[in-house]
Structure formats: structure tokens, C-alpha cells
Amino acid sequence: MNLWTGVLPAITTPFNTDLSVDHGTVRSHVRWLVSQGCTGIIPCGSLGEGATLSQEEKAAVMRTCVDAVKVPVIPGIAALSTAEAVQLARAAEEAGCAGLMVLPPYVYSSDWREMKAHISAVLRATKLPCLLYNNPVAYKTDFTPAHLAELAAEHDNAVAVKESSTDARRVTAIRALLGDRLAVGVGVDDCLVEGVDAGARFWVAGLVNAFPAESVRLFELALAGKKQAAFELYRWFLPLLRLDTVTKFIQLIKLVQQEVGWGHERVRGPRLELAGAEREECLRVLREALANRPAL
Template identity: 30%
Template sequence: MKLEGIIAYPVTPFKGAEQVLDLEALHITLNALLEQQCDAIAPLGSAGESAYLSWSEWQEVAKTSIAVVNHRVPVILGISELTTNMAIQKAKKAEELGADVIMVMPISYWKLSDQEIYEYYQQIAAETSLPIMVYNNPATSGVDMSPELISRMFQEIDNICMVKDSTGDIQRMHKFYELNHGELPFYNGCNPLALEAFCAGASGWCTVAPNLLGKLPSQLYQAVMTGDLEQAQALFYKQLPVLRFIVQGGLPKTIKAGLNSMGFAVGNPRKPLQKASPAQLEQLQALIKSATTA
């Protein structure tokens, strides 16, 4: 499977003081994302607070997301686990539920060797026929996989067929291209790097931005695809202040604050994460208004 374009990340809505899952709000926000010309939907990433969900909650979000999207675009389910066994359990459930792709990221307490990381992916891949996107995000996982290791896994493990890199290092993307002669599809997960990544040959942009910026991310992608670099630059710089703000403020906090202010009742991030302060919300609203006003 070759994914291209804007891969959008939904939040996981909660309601009430007990912060229980709000599947109705998830339904609404997923449909809103699909209206923003997104090319795939990726629930249960870091913006979806997957690390803070129980196993039963993870299954509910996965099942609901797949049902709501209903084959309109591919669904990529996020799997980020300390143990190989739990990652395998989620991979099997993702396949059972009808996901199109799984995005897998190892989480580290003890520092993992390259061989341990390799076997983590190898053993997950042996238990599912789903395509696997390797996800490298050392800021949240504590694991930084080199382009050489990822390329080796791509070449040797059959259903590993793409990589998402969120390090913010454009040289990693150049390295993926060079090591694999352009055959490894790579995806940008660092929002402020969107324009550079597309120009470096990224197949897609994995982003929460459509939640707050509507069709602007898709318009940027289309401008790049049609070779209109001047338009792409204009669209990118329009979005950049928002992209920087949401990364610096933390995705669950800032995206939920923005969605709530736009009339989507998605609740607050799950504790110990805190909601945005009034000052942060005011700044975010001003940035969104500036970006989305013609």
C-alpha cells in the first residue's frame, strides 16, 4: 500500500469529571476531519492520547474510528507499547477490526539495542499481515532509530513498508532516500518541517493540523504536487505560527483547546496532562484566525 498526502490525526474525546470516552464526539470530529480533504485517518497516535488509554478504551476508539471512516480513506491505527506481547495483541486486534495499516513505535524504559528494536518489529510483523509504518519519535518514545536500522528492517521484514519520522531532522529524510534508492516511502511527522519534507520527497504529512486549519494542509500538499512552489510557500508560512504553537504547547492540550473553542466538545486531556491556560487559548485563537482569514 502506498499512502500519499495528508494523514490526519484525531484526538480522543473525553467527557465529564471522570474523563470517560466520548464516542459520539469522536464520531463528529472524525467526520469533520474527512471534510478537510484528508487522505488517511490515523487514530491513537500521540495526539489521541493512546498512552493514557486502557486496553478496552483503545479497542473502543479503534473500532469506532474504523466504523465511522467506513473505507472512505485508509485508517492507520497507532500502536506504541513497552512490551512486544502487548504490541502483538494490538496488531492482531487492528487486523481483526479492519484497519488498513498499523503505525508501530517501541516505547523504552530500559534503553533498547538495535537488535532488540529489530526483533520487536520482526515479531509483530510475524503475527499480522497488515502493512506496518515504522514510527520514529524519540521525544515521546525514548527510542531513536537510525535511518540505517529502519532501512534494514524495510529491506528484511516483509510487511514493513513505510516510515514516519518526527525528529525534525531533514537529513534523516535525505538518508532514507539515499539508503533505499527512493524505494522507502517516508512521511513527515514534524509539523514545522512540512514544506521542506515535501520538497525532499516525503510521500505524506502526518499531522493534527486539519483539526484546526481545515483544508490548508491539503492545499499545501496540492500546491507541491502541481509544482507551484510559490503558492506552497505562501500556504506554509500562513500555517507555520500555528504549527509551531501546537508543537511547543503539546498536541493533546492545544488541539483539544482549539477544538473546544470551535464548538467541538472534546473535553480536556487526561491527567496528568493539563488543559490550556486562558492565555494559551487566547494566543491559539488569534493564530488560527490569522491563518484561516483570507
């Protein structure tokens, strides 16, 4: 089973009115995403509000996803401390997850020596294949191609990278240095076509939570090199995809999900639901997209 192919939704975490995790909605949502052609599920990541979930809640979400679908479940592994990240990686393996998406530590970011030690500790704690998550915009830690090569040389289970630097040239640079040693995926929604054109072979996506059929079709067209058809669908999708690239991406995507009938806009603090002009602008973008939704 190839984990690193197709569209892998980084799922949101739905909450009940008391802000406990709504496992029923988790279950129905991931089943719907898979039914629309998604090839794996990534819970507990940034979009999943992983920083607001306890270790026990993360493990429970993992188990719900593993029980709900037959595709690979690849949870985000992120924590404030290295010890917590190691504990979470082991919990994911116990839950039956197929792989891990390994993030740098929350809050603290420093030099390569410290970041390498953190990631290496997680990689040593599991036998599962691991996706290294590079997102210098959000986490202030940049895993350069040379850094990735170091990790790949020292850890056999470092097998893929989610490249979210927003620079499609990074995909080319990783492939030039590492060849096929690491599978490369796009981690920024509005860089999908450019990333695939540069050689990325999977997409860790956000707006897929509300638009899985369109996401899967866009990825397929890009991968097949059908540039004109991909461009036409991309042009329609871009105003929505750009919601994934700003500070309030979680609130925006959850609001879009709510409006299309697949979730609720509830978020955990410190986030608050959108209000005023921000909320209205998101709804305007969505209304325009729905009014011009293409036939697939």
C-alpha cells in the same frame, strides 16, 4: 488503495465529562476530516493520548473509526511491553484497520538490538502493511536509515516510515539508501514543506484536527512544487503548526479544536488542561491566525 499518500490526521481522542471516550465525537470528527480531503485516519497515537487508553478502549476507538469512514484507518501501535503491542496489532487487524503505525515501546528505550526485536515482533504478528514511526525527540529511540533498511529487508510488511526527527535531511537519507522501498512521510507539522521538498509523499499531521482544509491545501501546494503559494500559506500556518512540536502539544491542539468548534480541551491525567499564561498565549496565536485566515 495507496495508504501512504496525502494528509493523514493523527486524531485526538475526545473525552466525556467523566473522561470516558466520546465515541460520538470521534465519529463526527473523522467524518469531517475526510470530507475536507484527508486521505486516512490515525487513531491511538501520541496525539490521541494512546498511553492513557486501555487496550479495550483503543480497540473500541479503532472500530468506531473503521465504521465511520471509508478511508484507511491506521492506528498507532504502542505499549509498555512487546506482548501488549503484539496484542494491540492483532486487535487492529480484527477491527478491520487497513494498516498499522508501529511505535517503539513507551518509557523503555535502549539499544538497537532490543528496539529491533520489539518492532520485529509486531511486524511478525500481522499481515497488515506497517508504517514505522521514528521520533527520537519524544521516544529517545532513533531508527536511522540503516536501521530502517534492516527492518525493510527482513519484513515485507514494513512499507513506510513516519519521519519525525525534525531533520528534513533524514528524508533525503532514507530515499538515498532505500529508494522507493519505503514510502516516506513527514511527522512534524512545522517541517512539512521542507520534508515534501526532500521527497516525502504523505503527512501525518496534528493541527489538521482543527484546520483540515488548510492542511490539505498546504500539502497539495507543496507536492505540486508551487513554492510561492505554499510559502504564503505556510507563513500564515506556522505559528499554529509549531504548537505540535512542544511537550504540551496535546493540550494545545485540543484547546484549538475546542475554540473552532471541533472538540473539547479535556485531557486525561497526568496531563492537565492549560491554564494561565500558557493558555492565553495559545489563544492569542489562534485569534491572530483566525483574523488573518487566508481564502483557499
